[in-house]
């Protein structure tokens with residue numbers, strides 16, 4: 001017996017995407033961002049595959065994500081924040097920490113002294129994201145205060161862009177200017193950094209200045225999975241990594257005028273052959289696909305009728321007379337000439353690819369090929 005809803009993740013294409021990102025980010029090295037269980041896709045096989053493809057280090061969001069990868073043999077770093085009680089276990093595990101304030105620097109330093117280790121830290125600068133880190137205006141003062149704290153290795157410094165899809169003019173270029181001004185101030189204090197990074201996928205594609213000196217590292221997430229932020233442009237073709245599929249549970253012929261699903265938002269216009277498909281919003285399908293989205297059966301895109309429910313949705317089968325119970329149904333991916341992309345769903349939901357990928361349900365079986 002197999003699972004009903006299956007997400008196939010093509011590791012060969014993932015690695016090809018990693019190499020494609022490396023080619024546009026060069027001379028910067030590319031650090032995969034595998035937070036939130038690799039955007040919900042399953043971190044272990046993805047991390048192993050990317051390390052095989054040459055990833056020099058991996059970024060995550062929080063301690064348990066780091067602990068899951070400590071045996072991979074590459075440096076792991078937590079990106080945007082660290083809580084006081086997380087510092088000692090992370091130092092014991094050798095995880096690189098973000099340095100987000102004078103207070104956090106003092107805490108990390110004193111925990112490192114207690115443990116007899118040197119803490120590798122990356123200074124997290126807020127140059128305009130407004131989310132976390134040391135405000136760039138305050139950074140020279142903070143760096144002055146912490147530069148000589150014991151047992152700290154100021155290995156890196158980084159910032160994050162909120163608007164990089166707009167390109168490197170405008171606000172992103174102002175952030176780059178702010179970042180450089182902090183680098184100059186740090187240099188005057190005798191602080192230099194081995195890893196200097198700012199670019200995420202949006203910047204790698206739209207703000208090439210963030211991939212040149214002084215930067216020598218970029219952070220890539222969404223592009224690795226073949227998706228990108230449609231607000232910007234893509235500089236390199238990416239391979240589609242994800243295929244989401246399920247199967248047909250039942251086929252019926254409904255008389256004209258039959259209402260379908262919760263809310264009776266659709267009513268058959270004529271006698272209609274319909275299929276019940278084993279997938280619903282519990283699997284991560286946006287409710288917005290109701291009456292607007294499609295699935296692919298036998299290489300034909302067929303429309304979703306009515307509101308999808310938790311475990312099932314209904315489709316019209318007029319165009320696929322040979323469809324039979326148990327047949328494969330493609331939800332995201334290609335079958336013959338027909339294709340449905342993550343971005344198609346994002347457009348229908350009025351969201352971005354990140355939200356779609358991270359929302360794929362826990363019931364969905366992830367398989368890797």
Ligand SMILES: Cc1ncc(COP(=O)(O)O)c(C=O)c1O
Pocket residue numbers: 033079080160199200201202219220221222223
């Ligand atoms: C600090 C930081 N850097 C990089 C990334 C990777 O972003 P993307 O998936 O757009 O490449 C993220 C993800 O949100 C992030 O929070």
